Amino acid sequence: MAQEKQLAWDLYHSYESYREQSLQNRRFKYSDIVLLIEQLKNKNIFQVDKVGKSIEGRDLFLVSLGSGKTKVFLWSQMHGDEPTATAALFDIFNFFSDQNVLPEFKRFLLSNLSIYIIPMVNPDGAELFQRRNIIEIDLNRDVARLQSPEAITLKNVFDSLKADFGFNLHDQGRDYSVGISSNPASISFLAPSPDFEKSLTAPREKAMRLIGHTAIILNEFIPGHIAKYTDDYEPRAFGDNFTKWGTGVVLLESGGWRDDREKQFLRKINYITILSALNSIASESYKETDINTYELIPNNEKFMMDFILRNLKLQSDGKEYTIDIGVNFEEENFDEARKFYLKASIEDLGDLSVYSGYEEIDLSGYTIEPGKTNPEVFHTLEDLEKVNPSQLYSNGYTNVILSDGDFSGTHTYLPFNIILKQNHFLPNELKPDNPANFIIRKDGQVKLLVVNGFLIDLEKPESWEGNSIVYGN
Numbered sequence: 268m269a270q271e272k273q274l275a276w277d278l279y280h281s282y283e284s285y286r287e288q289s290l291q292n293r294r295f296k297y298s299d300i301v302l303l304i305e306q307l308k309n310k311n312i313f314q315v316d317k318v319g320k321s322i323e324g325r326d327l328f329l330v331s332l333g334s335g336k337t338k339v340f341l342w343s344q345m346h347g348d349e350p351t352a353t354a355a356l357f358d359i360f361n362f363f364s365d366q367n368v369l370p371e372f373k374r375f376l377l378s379n380l381s382i383y384i385i386p387m388v389n390p391d392g393a394e395l396f397q398r399r400n401i402i403e404i405d406l407n408r409d410v411a412r413l414q415s416p417e418a419i420t421l422k423n424v425f426d427s428l429k430a431d432f433g434f435n436l437h438d439q440g441r442d443y444s445v446g447i448s449s450n451p452a453s454i455s456f457l458a459p460s461p462d463f464e465k466s467l468t469a470p471r472e473k474a475m476r477l478i479g480h481t482a483i484i485l486n487e488f489i490p491g492h493i494a495k496y497t498d499d500y501e502p503r504a505f506g507d508n509f510t511k512w513g514t515g516v517v518l519l520e521s522g523g524w525r526d527d528r529e530k531q532f533l534r535k536i537n538y539i540t541i542l543s544a545l546n547s548i549a550s551e552s553y554k555e556t557d558i559n560t561y562e563l564i565p566n567n568e569k570f571m572m573d574f575i576l577r578n579l580k581l582q583s584d585g586k587e588y589t590i591d592i593g594v595n596f597e598e599e600n601f602d603e604a605r606k607f608y609l610k611a612s613i614e615d616l617g618d619l620s621v622y623s624g625y626e627e628i629d630l631s632g633y634t635i636e637p638g639k640t641n642p643e644v645f646h647t648l649e650d651l652e653k654v655n656p657s658q659l660y661s662n663g664y665t666n667v668i669l670s671d672g673d674f675s676g677t678h679t680y681l682p683f684n685i686i687l688k689q690n691h692f693l694p695n696e697l698k699p700d701n702p703a704n705f706i707i708r709k710d711g712q713v714k715l716l717v718v719n720g721f722l723i724d725l726e727k728p729e730s731w732e733g734n735s736i737v738y739g740n
C-alpha cells in the first residue's frame with residue numbers, strides 16, 4: 268500500500284504535464300474530442316475503432332490499449348452534462364503517450380491489462396450540455412429496453428468484451444455531502460447491486476474490494492470527501508446489469524469541491540483514481556482489502572447548499588423570528604451551451620443547522636426582507652449602465668424596470684436584476700423556489716443586498732462578481 272500511495276503522489280505531482288490543455292472547462296464538445304481521438308490513431312499504443320453512432324450521427328469511439336489478460340472497460344459521459352471524467356481520460360491518454368515518465372509503471376499496466384475506453388457515450392447530450400440524449404432518453408435507464416443507439420452501442424461493446432472490471436464514470440450534484448458532515452461528497456463510489464436483494468455476488472465483491480482499496484489511496488488527497496452512493500437496485504441502469512452479467516463495476520461520481528465549480532481539481536483526482544485503480548487491478552493488490560473498508564465509506568447525503576445566510580431576523584406581523592436562508596444556483600446554458608450563467612433561488616429557510624454551504628455568512632444582528640423593485644422605468648440598456656448602484660441599494664432596490672422592445676437578454680453582468688416592463692411580475696416573498704433577492708439591514712440601515720444569490724456589501728459595490736437575471740423575457 269505504501270508503494271501504491273507513493274505512485275499516486277508521483278501521478279499527482281506530474282499531472283500538469285499531461286493535462287490536456289485544449290479541454291479547459293466542462294463545456295467541451297464532441298468536435299473538441301474528435302480532434303484528440305484522431306491524434307491517438309497516429310500513436311502505436313492505441314487502437315481506435317468506431318463502434319456506433321449517436322442519433323445525430325456522431326461517431327462513438329472505442330480506444331483500446333494494452334495486451335494483458337485482465338480486461339477493463341471504462342465509459343464516460345453517458346449523461347451529456349457530466350464531463351469531468353471524460354477530460355481526465357484524455358489526460359490519461361496523454362500520460363500513456365509519453366514513453367519517458369514512469370515507463371515501468373506503464374509497461375506493467377499494458378502487459379497485465381487490456382484497457383477499453385469509450386469517452387463520451389452521449390455526444391448529442393454533451394452538445395447541449397444536458398443529461399439526456401437528443402430524444403430525451405436517459406441512457407442510464409435504457410439498458411433493458413435498448414431504444415437508443417448510444418445505449419445499444421454500449422451494450423454491444425460490453426457483450427463483445429465481457430470485461431473483468433467496468434468503470435461507469437459520472438458527475439453528481441454539488442448538493443451531495445459526505446454523510447451529515449460539512450464536506451461535499453467530491454468523489455462517490457458504488458459497487459452496484461445485481462438484484463433487488465442486493466446480493467453479494469463475486470463480481471460485486473470484487474468491485475467493493477477495489478473501491479475500498481482505491482478509497483484508501485484517495486484519502487491521501489481528499490480526506491473526508493469520499494462517499495458511497497445508495498445501492499438500491501435499478502433494473503434499467505447499466506452498472507447494475509453489467510454487475511449482474513458478471514463484470515465488477517465501479518461507479519465513480521465526481522461531485523462538488525469548494526471554489527471549483529469547473530471541477531478541474533476533481534478532474535485531476537479522477538486521473539489519479541483511475542490510474543491507481545488500474546494499478547491495483549494489474550497487481551491484484553485490491554484483494555488484500557476487506558469489503559468492510561467499502562462498507563465503512565460514509566453514505567452520500569444531500570446536506571450541501573451553495574450559499575447559506577445564518578441567524579437573520581425576520582419580522583412579520585410585529586413579531587421577530589430567527590431564520591437561516593439557503594440559496595442554490597442553477598446553471599443556465601447559453602452560446603450553444605458553451606457558456607452558462609447562474610440563476611439563484613431559495614432552497615430552504617428556517618433552521619438550516621444540519622446543512623452546510625459552499626459559502627456561508629453569519630448575519631446575527633441583521634434583518635432580512637425581500638428585495639424590492641425601483642419604480643422608475645428605464646428605456647434603454649445604456650440608461651441602465653449609467654445607474655449608480657449605490658443609490659439603488661440604499662433604498663433596498665435589487666431590481667429595475669426596463670421598457671425596451673429591442674432587448675431580449677436572459678441575464679446581464681450589471682449588479683441588479685432587470686424586469687422587462689411588458690411582463691413585470693416577480694415573486695419576491697421569502698419562500699422556497701422563489702428568486703434569491705434580499706435586503707439585509709442592521710439598525711434599520713441597508714448594509715448588504717443579495718442580488719440573484721450574490722452578496723453585495725454596500726460599502727463595496729465594485730466587488731460585484733456575479734450575474735443578474737432579466738425577468739419576464
Ligand SMILES: [Zn+2]
Pocket residue numbers: 346349437438
Ligand atoms: Zn450520471
